[in-house]
Amino acid sequence: MAKLDQGPPNYKEMLPPIIKENYGKWKYHEIPRSGVLKHVSESGAALYSVRVGTPRLVSIDFIRDVCELADKHTDGFLRWTTRNNIEFLVSEEAKVQPLIDELDAKGYAVGGTGAAISNIIHTQGWVHCHTPATDASGVVKAVMDDLYEYFNSMKLPAKLKMGLACCLNMCGSTHCSDIGIVGVHRTPPRIDHEKIRKGTEIPSLVASCPTGAIRPDPKNKSVIVNNDKCMYCGNCYTMSPAMEIYDAKNDGIAILIGGKVSNARSAPSFSRMVIPFLPNNAPRWPETTEAIRKIIELWIANAQKGERIGEWVERIGWEKFFTMAELPFSDMLIDDYIFSRETFRTSAAFKY
Numbered sequence: 001m002a003k004l005d006q007g008p009p010n011y012k013e014m015l016p017p018i019i020k021e022n023y024g025k026w027k028y029h030e031i032p033r034s035g036v037l038k039h040v041s042e043s044g045a046a047l048y049s050v051r052v053g054t055p056r057l058v059s060i061d062f063i064r065d066v067c068e069l070a071d072k073h074t075d076g077f078l079r080w081t082t083r084n085n086i087e088f089l090v091s092e093e094a095k096v097q098p099l100i101d102e103l104d105a106k107g108y109a110v111g112g113t114g115a116a117i118s119n120i121i122h123t124q125g126w127v128h129c130h131t132p133a134t135d136a137s138g139v140v141k142a143v144m145d146d147l148y149e150y151f152n153s154m155k156l157p158a159k160l161k162m163g164l165a166c167c168l169n170m171c172g173s174t175h176c177s178d179i180g181i182v183g184v185h186r187t188p189p190r191i192d193h194e195k196i197r198k199g200t201e202i203p204s205l206v207a208s209c210p211t212g213a214i215r216p217d218p219k220n221k222s223v224i225v226n227n228d229k230c231m232y233c234g235n236c237y238t239m240s241p242a243m244e245i246y247d248a249k250n251d252g253i254a255i256l257i258g259g260k261v262s263n264a265r266s267a268p269s270f271s272r273m274v275i276p277f278l279p280n281n282a283p284r285w286p287e288t289t290e291a292i293r294k295i296i297e298l299w300i301a302n303a304q305k306g307e308r309i310g311e312w313v314e315r316i317g318w319e320k321f322f323t324m325a326e327l328p329f330s331d332m333l334i335d336d337y338i339f340s341r342e343t344f345r346t347s348a349a350f351k352y
């Protein structure tokens, strides 16, 4: 009988000898060039990690190819990072350049270290999920193609982390990224009463709505949606297939900025919406790539060294950011959900 409840394999069995020998004894690290980290231990041993971008959604052929590279250059050792980059773990400096040369020749992207744009954390999109308002892989490819120069260099004021979620469930990190790309709907759900009668747990459906826009309709054994209260979150569709909400013409992308997770210098913060809607212009999403580049270039030109996007905007003030970015400020950007009060200005300090 198959062994059950055995958990994941023990990661310690897969560590390269240099990490096993120096585990917990690392003294310092440096970044000798974009895409290469050097960790030095108390014993003087040095480990080089060569970082390579991936599209995250990969074939078995891709995995086999990186395994072959690891067999040839790193005694078979590699790892995936929390942003879905690959790191080849090299224990001798002399082996670093031949590995990079072969990676370059094969078209792999070496980079993503230090003050750079690393990989975009992203989701399923139209490839696999049933609730997206936009695609994930397509948008990420378009944005990273446009910003590639910042992946394989370290010329930004600070690190820049981007996340994409194809709906407001925000699987991943869009709520806490320097730049968040989020799929949004703009029309209410279409109720299929027959489907509700056949298989929806109505109390759970009613309870799934954050604005109380759904109420039971016992006479018809279904529900009624108050469209004036609906803000198109799509949570009811997650709860019931009878509440389809996708709408090819009206779905699109919102851009959020200024989030971060680390405690360095300032506290972790949520990202905030600065562009409520950009169209789903597949396959290259030019409006989205252009808007993101513009924000990033403004940050590069104006931030102090080490300042993340949110820290820069907090320093100059959000009014000034909107003026500098030439972004229209509409009522859609003013929080009107339950605890919105604390986001309003309760001070006379502002700039004209």
Ligand code: SF4
Residues within 6 Å of the ligand: 123, 124, 125, 129, 130, 131, 132, 133, 165, 166, 167, 168, 169, 170, 171
């Ligand atoms: S963010 Fe939404 S649409 Fe995208 S994978 Fe998660 S649940 Fe699915």
Ligand code: SF4
Residues within 6 Å of the ligand: 188, 189, 208, 209, 210, 211, 212, 213, 214, 225, 229, 230, 231, 232, 233, 234, 235, 236, 237, 245
């Ligand atoms: S889309 Fe969201 S706000 Fe609208 S009815 Fe469904 S759960 Fe409520």
